Amino acid sequence: MNNDSTTNDNSSKKDITRKVTVAVIGAGTAGQNAFRQANKTIKNTIIINDGFWTTTCVTVGCMPSKLLIAAAERAHEAKYSEEFGIHSDVTINGKQVMARVQAERSHFESFLEKQVDSWPDDKKISGRAHINKDGLIEVNDELIKADKIIVATGSKPFIPDGWADKLGDTLLTSDTVFELSDLPDSIAVIGAGAIGLELAQSFARLGVSVTLFNQKNRVAGLKDDDINAKAIDCLGGEMTMNLNSSIDELGTQHNDNGNLVAFINYTDKDDIEGYWQGDYVLVATGRRNSIDKVGVENLGVELDDKNRPKNLDINTGKIGDLEVYIVGDANAHIPLLHVSSDEGFSAGSSVCPDNSGAYLRKPATPxxxxxxxxxxxxxxxxxxxxxxxxxxxxxxxxxxxxxxxxxxxxxxxxxxxxxxxxxxxxxxxxxxxxxxxxxxxxxxxxxxxxxxxxxxxxxxxxxxxxxxxxxxxxxxxxxxxxxxxxxxxxxxxxxxx
Missing domain, CATH: 3.30.390.30 (FAD/NAD-linked reductase, C-terminal dimerisation domain)
Structure with missing residues (x-):
């Protein structure tokens, strides 16, 4: 869970309200694992979180996207089974599709919520944490001194400057797309990485008119040219793919029926200008961490130009000789759930008196x-x-x-x-x-x-x-x-x- 913050350093006007051995900031996959592990042997442990107390995977990532994919696969198989001698007329109820996505997502969320509810209330703080210049954690009306800090503030969708204002309510990201109550008639997906590709194909298979844009002639981040070409060949028949194209302008306007829609002016691979108009623009241009807004620099953490912490131990998330651990998507090392889970476990083990278990994990094979x-x-x-x-x-x-x-x-x-x-x-x-x-x-x-x-x-x-x-x-x-x-x-x- 991301834990953005703006600097509000007024520690000189406050007294320390609490001293703890370990503070975990962020309650996503990495943060929850770190807290559970540390809390086994350290009584004076707290976890601070801003927003939902589930995980990116369950609420806005892996699980709802796979629910949408599952619906899309059923629709695709039903519509395209003529070669097997099976013919059918398929009707897709968009409201029912999205209702199931949301209901099943809530089912998965309930398991995490039950777990969080079992934690003592005095160890959970809902609020936006910021580390001030004295290395103290400011959250709500508290000023907390922690001997060891685990930062697990996750990531958020990256939206290029100005796009949010220009697109307004027609803008979707992977954090908001699963809140739709019905399937749209048309959608543009910008970005052909894992998120963009999965959602673009799913919507296309569910009867949505989809146009996929990507700046490079690549999909899914493939670096083997032959595999990339084959992937484009296998996937290209299901949607319009404008690869190797650039977005020149985008925004909203009223169509011929007076409805507010999104539009995109673009230049394709042949330097020919094109135009798209439709209901929504799903921006899938990647996710970024935001630890620069948490105040980790006040703990002595150095970041590179991509907000990645320097001197990172990839096994435990520990930063050099500091008693600071940055784990999961927050460190932008390998932003995948199984890696975040392992890093959270290792960080939570490392802060314990008997931390030998933290060093048993092998670096994950990519x-x-x-x-x-x-x-x-x-x-x-x-x-x-x-x-x-x-x-x-x-x-x-x-x-x-x-x-x-x-x-x-x-x-x-x-x-x-x-x-x-x-x-x-x-x-x-x-x-x-x-x-x-x-x-x-x-x-x-x-x-x-x-x-x-x-x-x-x-x-x-x-x-x-x-x-x-x-x-x-x-x-x-x-x-x-x-x-x-x-x-x-x-x-x-x-x-x-």
């Missing part, structure tokens, strides 16, 4: 999953990172899912998998993929990287037939085959085997 259809994954090192290692000999094992047996049976046969293998160690360096069941392939490869499992050992495991996971075996066999070829003869960029 893994991202975009839940569009087909899914997009990145695991381990990216292709550019590998290429930057001049002495690293690698091969790329490839598997197409266009004619992969089970994928074709299910009618989801569009995809491509690249596995980057190290010739010296016979281990997986990383992978990138667009294709069906990619989320499971991501977990298998992440486990292999984390536990140093070789390609040969992966191939020794059984691959049941017929499954989509047989495509993983195809790519691994391609890696193994190329391992035996002299490295100088392999063109890792152009090989199409």
């Amino acid at each position: 893994m991202s999953i975009v839940f569009c259809a087909p899914q997009i994954i990145n695991v381990g090192m990216s292709l550019p990172e590998i290429e930057d290692e001049s002495d690293l000999e690698f091969v790329i094992g490839k598997a197409s899912f266009d004619n992969q047996g089970r994928s074709r049976i299910m009618g989801v046969n569009c995809g491509l998998l690249h596995i980057y293998g190290c010739k010296k160690t016979d281990k997986v360096l990383g992978a990138s993929m667009v294709g069906p069941d990619a989320e499971y392939i991501a977990h298998i490869l992440a486990t292999a990287i984390t536990n140093h499992i070789t390609v040969k050992q992966l191939l020794d495991a059984p691959f049941y037939h017929p499954t989509i996971l047989e495509g993983l075996r195809t790519a691994l066999r391609d890696v193994q085959h190329k391992m035996d070829i002299p490295y100088q003869t392999i063109d890792t960029q152009k090989d199409n085997s």
Whole structure:
């Protein structure tokens, strides 16, 4: 949960109202885990939070977006099953779709709320915290001295300067889109990252006219050009994609019926000016932390030009020799829930007298999953990172899912998998993929990287037939085959085997 603040340093006019051993600022995934862990052995612990006492994931992120995706998948399968001999007329009730999203979201929220309700009232403070120049925490009418501070203030959607004023009520972000009571007729999505791509496809499958804009000719942050091109090919038929385009102007105006709508003037990839008009503009240009507004600099924390803390211990979130921990999205290291959860646990362990458990966690293997259809994954090192290692000999094992047996049976046969293998160690360096069941392939490869499992050992495991996971075996066999070829003869960029 984000905990923005403006500076209000009036500590000289106040007396310290409370002294605590540990103060956690922010009650999202990282903050709640940190508080629970610290509170096991330290009685004098508090948690301060501004806004809802759930998490970004449950309230405005992972869960409501997957609820929308689930509805979209049902609609898509119902509408496009003619190849199986199944014909149907589909009616989408937008109000019912959004009502279920909100109801199920509330169901998930209730579990977190019940947990928070079980915490002692004197350890919970609802309010906006700011750390003043004396290193004291100001919140509501209190002035708190904490021996150790864990900052877990999360992130918020980034909105370019001026856009909020220009778009007014037609502006949506991932924090507000799930509050819609009905599906709109039309929407523009700006940003083709994970959030933008998932929501754009979901709305399109639910009958909304969707136009996706992105400044670069890329989707989902893909860094492997072949996988990116395949992803665009697989996804492009479901919505209008204006990739490699720039937004020249946007705002609101009245249409021919006198209704207030949003508009966008843009320049496309061919330098041709274009125009869009519709109900809403969903700005999905990323999320940013806001720890610069919490006052962490008054604790001696240094930030870089992107608001990321310097001297960060990626295992515990500890900042150098300071008794300050910055965890979860607040540190902008790897803004993913499983990482935030681990960081919160480790920080909460670290502040305890017996903190050995904090150092047992391995640094997380990078893994991202975009839940569009087909899914997009990145695991381990990216292709550019590998290429930057001049002495690293690698091969790329490839598997197409266009004619992969089970994928074709299910009618989801569009995809491509690249596995980057190290010739010296016979281990997986990383992978990138667009294709069906990619989320499971991501977990298998992440486990292999984390536990140093070789390609040969992966191939020794059984691959049941017929499954989509047989495509993983195809790519691994391609890696193994190329391992035996002299490295100088392999063109890792152009090989199409």
